[in-house]
Amino acid sequence: MERAGGTLPEVDGVNKDFFEGLANGKLLLQRCSECGSHQFYPKPWCVVCGSLDLEWTEASKEGKVYTYTIINRVIGNSKEFEKELPYAVGSVELEGGIRVYARLLAANPSSIRIGCRVVLEPRRLTDKVGLPYFRVVE
Amino acid sequence: MTDVHVSGYAVIPPSRARADRGEAVLTAEEYHARALSELLHSLGIGKKDLDGLSYALGINRTLWPHALIWSAEVAQNLGIAPKLTIISDHGGMSALGLLSQGYALIKSGMVDHVVLLGVDSPLTPSKPQGEYRLERTWRYELNYELPLGMIGPLSEAALIARRHMYEHGTTPEQLGLVAVSQRKNASKNPWAYLKQPLTIDEYLKSPYLAEPVRILDAVIPVNGGFALMLSSSDGAKRFTDKPVRIEGVETQVNSEPQNELRDITKLNIPSARLLERVGVGLNDIDFLELYDDFTVVVLMQLEALGFASEGGGRFVEKNSITYDGDLPVNTGGGQLSGGQAGTAGGFSLIVEAIQQLREEAGERQVKGTTRGLVTGLGCLGYNHNLINRGVALLSKP
CATH class of the missing domain: 3.40.47.10 (Thiolase/Chalcone synthase)
Structure with a gap:
């Protein structure tokens, strides 16, 4: 679904707490009540032990950049993103070892390096949907 | 158990569908027909000879949507009646996935031959490409990548x-x-x-x-078509003195x-x-x-x-x-x-x-x-x- 400024996720029963959490400033991950594994993206059961008993747990607000790219051209996505070019997206490694794709905010995207510290700064789209944005801190 | 050989192949040259440059502008259905025609030619047989064989047909799922029940439509377009059809949704592994399934079908003795038609026409969609993009991708890309501005x-x-x-x-x-x-x-x-x-x-x-x-x-996207004939050891002898063995x-x-x-x-x-x-x-x-x-x-x-x-x-x-x-x-x-x-x-x-x-x-x-x-x-x-x-x-x- 397109929105002003980009593409909206499709909210469903498995992921709605994740998107709502970000709208409220929290990054929520699934945790298995049986084996304790964390997982992301949200899935209908624990991909480690197969338990259906999953709970939501808040992740730390800090992480580090595992890898990143600077988008130079918008291909196969909403043309609305062209206004923001160039911009950085990356994989943020959270404490505990889960990685989440996120938009990386930096005054100068070319200063981003693997290993940079980042702090959660979610982008609220509606009161039910937020997106994982992190700010790069020097 | 029989060995499995590639007994014939065909290539339809790639095209960017630039009619202004004299390039071919063809649909997936047309690539199926041309690839099969070229394959039969290379095997030295006609369509009626194919009709007499015990064979399966394998096709890849294309980038732009086709019917839910597609393999029988492809067979209907071509007027062929394979014993069984196999269809791959493995993306870039589609050719290997079909080769693997075709190999197993011949090894098992279920069929003597497998016709694989690998075609796609990403540059000639039936409606503008962007309209398919979001319908056709993975939910994880739609939900956790595209809203961030990622580009696939x-x-x-x-x-x-x-x-x-x-x-x-x-x-x-x-x-x-x-x-x-x-x-x-x-x-x-x-x-x-x-x-x-x-x-x-x-x-x-x-x-x-x-x-x-x-x-x-990055790759350059093209339209194109390929065909392979897989055959049992005995079956391959009928078509070629240069079979290529699939060792595994x-x-x-x-x-x-x-x-x-x-x-x-x-x-x-x-x-x-x-x-x-x-x-x-x-x-x-x-x-x-x-x-x-x-x-x-x-x-x-x-x-x-x-x-x-x-x-x-x-x-x-x-x-x-x-x-x-x-x-x-x-x-x-x-x-x-x-x-x-x-x-x-x-x-x-x-x-x-x-x-x-x-x-x-x-x-x-x-x-x-x-x-x-x-x-x-x-x-x-x-x-x-x-x-x-x-x-x-x-x-x-």
Whole structure:
């Protein structure tokens, strides 16, 4: 679904707490009540032990950049993103070892390096949907 | 149990559907007909002879939507009645997936032959491409990638390439060597789409799409069609005195499903278990046809196969990978120069291996070759690399 400024996720029963959490400033991950594994993206059961008993747990607000790219051209996505070019997206490694794709905010995207510290700064789209944005801190 | 051979093949030259340049503008259905026609011609039989065979038909699922119950429609368009149809949804592993299933069907004795039609026409969609894009992608891309402004495979490849540079010291020049070497191979391949010579300087001047991925790090999309005839040992004798033996195929779907801390630069294709089963070593392989949606993916496979313990980038610096080089890789130009016919792109690598092993590769013929390894990789997983992985060993009988 397109929105002003980009593409909206499709909210469903498995992921709605994740998107709502970000709208409220929290990054929520699934945790298995049986084996304790964390997982992301949200899935209908624990991909480690197969338990259906999953709970939501808040992740730390800090992480580090595992890898990143600077988008130079918008291909196969909403043309609305062209206004923001160039911009950085990356994989943020959270404490505990889960990685989440996120938009990386930096005054100068070319200063981003693997290993940079980042702090959660979610982008609220509606009161039910937020997106994982992190700010790069020097 | 019978051996399985490739008894015939066909290539319909790739096109960017530029009518203004005199290029073919064809639908997937037209590619099916042309590829089958060319295949029958190469086998020296007519359609009525095909009707008398015990065979299965295999097709890949194309980029743009077709009917839910599609294989029977394809058969109806062609007026053929295969015993069974198989259809692959493995993305870039589609050709290897179909080869694997076809191999098993013949081994089991269920059929004597399998006709594989690998076609796609990404450049001639029936409605504007953008309208399909969001309907057709993975829910995880739709929900956790596109809203961030990611741009699909290009951005995922960029994340992998950036980390590969960090882990292995890979340089832009090393990635460029893959593009340049494959272009040299393509220059000798009549059916490659891009044949004009390419230099490292030209590569380095090509624009970034998602830094560090440049336009010349990525495949060029084309329309195209391929066909393969797989046959039992006895069945192959009827059609050719140059059968190519399928020594074995291995596949893995959703590789490494549970490791959130995986190294995304590691692309462990199931080659070790294949080599062990067939009983050959790396030294017994004369050339490689490695799935090449992006330059970095070629380097990752050289590492995974065990050819480049010092890193794929250093390997291509020290060793020539052209058709006449130390280790010939993607001898027809691969998809980077040959063109990627959507989800049928992997067929071009299998067909190139067959041409090499039949010694029909003309100016790009690898001298004295007896065995080649082909890979197929598909489905860019979330925070991962290509998770569908297939590998096949083909040889002279």
